[in-house]
Amino acid sequence: MADFETPELKEYPVIPLIHEGVMAHSKPFIAKEQFQEPLGFPGELVDNWQQVAYDKMEELTGKYRSLAVFLDSCVKCGACTDKCHYYLGTSDPKNMPVARQDLFRKVYRRKFTFAGKYFPKLVGAVDLTREVLDDWYSYFHQCSQCRRCSVYCPYGIDTAEISMAAREVMDTIGVGQKYCNEIIGKVFKIGNNLGLPEPALANTLEGLEEDIEDETGVKVRLPLDEKGADVLVVTPSADFFAEPHVDGLMGYAKVFHEAGLSWTLSSHASEAANFGMFIGSYENMRKLSLRVREAALDLGVKRIIFGECGHAWRVAYSFLNTLAGPFDFLDPNYPVPQHILEFTHDLIQRGGITLDKSANDDMRLTFHDSCNIARASRMGSKPGGQFTIPREVIKASCNHFFDMPQDTIHDATYCCGGGGGLLTDDLMEIRVKGAMPRMEALKHVVEEHGVTHMAAICAICKSQFAKVMPYYGFQMDSIVSVHQLVSNAIVMGNKQ
Amino acid sequence: MPFWTIVYALLFYTATALLVGGLAYKIRQYAKTPAPLKIPTTPAPVTRQGVVLRMFREVAFFESLFRSNKWIWVFGYLFHFGMFLVLARHLRYFTNPVWTWVDLIQPFGLYAAFAMVAGLAGLWARRVLVDRVRYISALSDHLMLALLMAIALTGLGMDYITHTDIVALKAFFLGLMYFNWQPIPEDPLLLVHLGLVATLMIIFPVSKLLHAPGVFFSPTRNQVDNPRAEPGLRAHDSRHIAPWAAELEK
Numbered sequence: 048m049a050d051f052e053t054p055e056l057k058e059y060p061v062i063p064l065i066h067e068g069v070m071a072h073s074k075p076f077i078a079k080e081q082f083q084e085p086l087g088f089p090g091e092l093v094d095n096w097q098q099v100a101y102d103k104m105e106e107l108t109g110k111y112r113s114l115a116v117f118l119d120s121c122v123k124c125g126a127c128t129d130k131c132h133y134y135l136g137t138s139d140p141k142n143m144p145v146a147r148q149d150l151f152r153k154v155y156r157r158k159f160t161f162a163g164k165y166f167p168k169l170v171g172a173v174d175l176t177r178e179v180l181d182d183w184y185s186y187f188h189q190c191s192q193c194r195r196c197s198v199y200c201p202y203g204i205d206t207a208e209i210s211m212a213a214r215e216v217m218d219t220i221g222v223g224q225k226y227c228n229e230i231i232g233k234v235f236k237i238g239n240n241l242g243l244p245e246p247a248l249a250n251t252l253e254g255l256e257e258d259i260e261d262e263t264g265v266k267v268r269l270p271l272d273e274k275g276a277d278v279l280v281v282t283p284s285a286d287f288f289a290e291p292h293v294d295g296l297m298g299y300a301k302v303f304h305e306a307g308l309s310w311t312l313s314s315h316a317s318e319a320a321n322f323g324m325f326i327g328s329y330e331n332m333r334k335l336s337l338r339v340r341e342a343a344l345d346l347g348v349k350r351i352i353f354g355e356c357g358h359a360w361r362v363a364y365s366f367l368n369t370l371a372g373p374f375d376f377l378d379p380n381y382p383v384p385q386h387i388l389e390f391t392h393d394l395i396q397r398g399g400i401t402l403d404k405s406a407n408d409d410m411r412l413t414f415h416d417s418c419n420i421a422r423a424s425r426m427g428s429k430p431g432g433q434f435t436i437p438r439e440v441i442k443a444s445c446n447h448f449f450d451m452p453q454d455t456i457h458d459a460t461y462c463c464g465g466g467g468g469l470l471t472d473d474l475m476e477i478r479v480k481g482a483m484p485r486m487e488a489l490k491h492v493v494e495e496h497g498v499t500h501m502a503a504i505c506a507i508c509k510s511q512f513a514k515v516m517p518y519y520g521f522q523m524d525s526i527v528s529v530h531q532l533v534s535n536a537i538v539m540g541n542k543q
Numbered sequence: 544m545p546f547w548t549i550v551y552a553l554l555f556y557t558a559t560a561l562l563v564g565g566l567a568y569k570i571r572q573y574a575k576t577p578a579p580l581k582i583p584t585t586p587a588p589v590t591r592q593g594v595v596l597r598m599f600r601e602v603a604f605f606e607s608l609f610r611s612n613k614w615i616w617v618f619g620y621l622f623h624f625g626m627f628l629v630l631a632r633h634l635r636y637f638t639n640p641v642w643t644w645v646d647l648i649q650p651f652g653l654y655a656a657f658a659m660v661a662g663l664a665g666l667w668a669r670r671v672l673v674d675r676v677r678y679i680s681a682l683s684d685h686l687m688l689a690l691l692m693a694i695a696l697t698g699l700g701m702d703y704i705t706h707t708d709i710v711a712l713k714a715f716f717l718g719l720m721y722f723n724w725q726p727i728p729e730d731p732l733l734l735v736h737l738g739l740v741a742t743l744m745i746i747f748p749v750s751k752l753l754h755a756p757g758v759f760f761s762p763t764r765n766q767v768d769n770p771r772a773e774p775g776l777r778a779h780d781s782r783h784i785a786p787w788a789a790e791l792e793k
Contacts, residue, residue, distance in 0.1 A: 126611040329579065428589075430587060
């Protein structure tokens with residue numbers, strides 16, 4: 048299937064010995080000027096790139112406490128070394144979180160610390176040479192910014208923060224990743240990652256309305272740009288057409304229909320995803336987020352609800368208020384924003400919808416905790432709601448649910464391998480290898496409990512698994528949306 | 544004043560100034576650097592009290608490390624807790640009269656020293672024997688362990704090999720503190736021990752030992768999980784925003 052070997056799934060997880068340089072060849076396509084320019088970045092490597100990079104590093108360590116503390120606090124204990132799915136899948140030591148951080152830290156030390164300036168060899172400090180820059184470009188695009196390492200570090204050092212900073216430095220000197228930067232440009236120009244313009248979106252939604260009517264006999268609407276609706280729904284654009292995402296979208300529509308709530312999508316804010324976070328660019332992340340605020344104001348809604356998307360939920364839950372708030376023009380009785388699962392879960396608890404679990408009896412399910420949701424967000428009012436709420440919704444929609452091994456779920460969950468701007472064909476090898484630990488855990492429940500399908504609530508995870516699972520012998524349609532399960536089980540027409 | 548007394552007096556004044564000044568500088572830097580986004584590693588506490596508890600569990604029990612790697616936890620904890628007891632025991636040389644609780648823990652000092660050595664030895668063994676840890680270790684990482692080990696061993700040496708005049712030693716340190724210098728006992732083992740300690744003090748603020756103040760400023764551990772506009776937790780019109788980010792809105 049490819050020019051690399053798919054890792055073998057073992058009976059029990061094994062920490063591999065290091066094999067230096069085995070993934071040094073992996074690098075995504077570089078962004079050309081046309082993709083750099085709209086984001087405010089130079090079109091190619093600038094002449095005095097070394098100095099510009101140093102200046103940017105200094106600026107960032109002055110603006111982000113995370114960087115200042117994390118670059119100084121690592122004691123090289125090695126606790127993180129066996130925690131990254133990319134290390135476990137590749138055995139390249141630069142994929143160990145500490146070593147990945149060190150690519151940045153060793154330059155920071157050289158320029159900005161006493162020890163690095165006067166005793167560089169003692170502490171392993173180096174200048175930012177072309178070789179080091181190449182390593183940055185390669186290995187910071189082998190990090191999905193999933194934060195698993197930060198759970199296990201005694202000081203909570205988060206490689207994602209370093210990865211974001213490194214990508215921001217590289218963008219500033221003209222070295223950008225085509226995948227992320229092109230996509231961000233599309234949102235600025237058209238409104239979503241896929242470049243789906245309003246007429247095409249309207250057409251797609253009409254088609255989905257017809258599909259639901261064919262399936263259920265009920266006229267369920269998927270409104271677009273409807274002023275005065277109660278709820279603005281912002282969902283990943285993949286929900287409009289990709290499988291199994293679109294089944295989730297149809298699920299949201301059915302839930303809103305049964306709840307009797309008026310809602311709308313927005314062509315201006317037709318993308319929940321925010322790739323500005325992946326490239327560590329506060330300004331671009333903010334610019335993308337403001338579209339949600341603009342749409343909410345323009346359409347005069349009272350609430351904002353986000354659909355099933357991982358990093359989008361992180362940005363929405365953790366950053367939206369900061370980037371695009373305050374939201375004092377929305378209904379203060381509800382959190383801003385909410386997750387569709389919080390909405391559906393609450394509805395189920397209040398008896399607002401009826402679910403027939405037997406509709407999903409052909410599936411034996413497990414649930415994949417997506418990284419950004421698990422380690423960078425919350426649902427509900429208590430810590431850990433992001434684990435219990437999806438599972439309760441699943442269990443309300445089906446009869447057969449089994450969790451994967453404890454040390455691979457909840458905040459210990461393994462990233463799908465495709466997050467953080469890596470969901471591109473030019474990074475296929477690292478995507479497949481990074482998925483190994485999750486596939487190993489899945490194999491365990493397939494063998495133990497006869498699990499046939501895995502549910503997820505992240506658009507990237509769904510796409511990644513659909514592509515990568517066949518490499519490991521699983522069916523590509525065995526990844527499902529949680530609201531797909533709800534959609535299958537929901538009994539329509541009970542309330543009105 | 545005898546030669547070694549002058550040398551060590553100046554050494555300790557310098558070391559103290561560099562340690563205190565250096566730490567003050569770094570702590571000020573960490574405190575003044577904004578944390579523009581809410582990034583606690585979730586699940587995270589939703590109240591300030593919860594965060595205080597989380598930080599306490601990290602510092603007192605090394606909670607995340609325990610989850611992460613039992614070996615590092617055992618050796619790391621043995622070393623740190625041992626060092627804590629040893630340092631506490633040493634307060635007897637700097638206080639007059641000696642505080643009651645310091646008096647009470649005197650007998651534990653010896654076992655604490657052994658715990659320190661055992662912990663350091665285990666950590667060093669890991670750094671040499673485990674390929675992943677060997678890969679990430681610079682010369683400074685090995686030297687740091689050597690320094691700490693040497694301090695612990697020379698300290699133990701003064702219990703088992705050669706006894707120092709600790710009454711005179713206390714007079715020396717109290718003399719430094721009250722600017723009434725007294726001669727230092729000129730035992731080689733003591734001078735080596737004190738020299739190494741001064742070295743540790745001097746390199747503290749320019750080394751990875753900054754993890755000690757650093758952990759308290761780590762945004763993934765010290766932030767409250769309340770970023771969104773919620774009824775009750777954070778009002779719709781209040782936001783976590785850094786001054787430099789607020790500038791972008793103007």
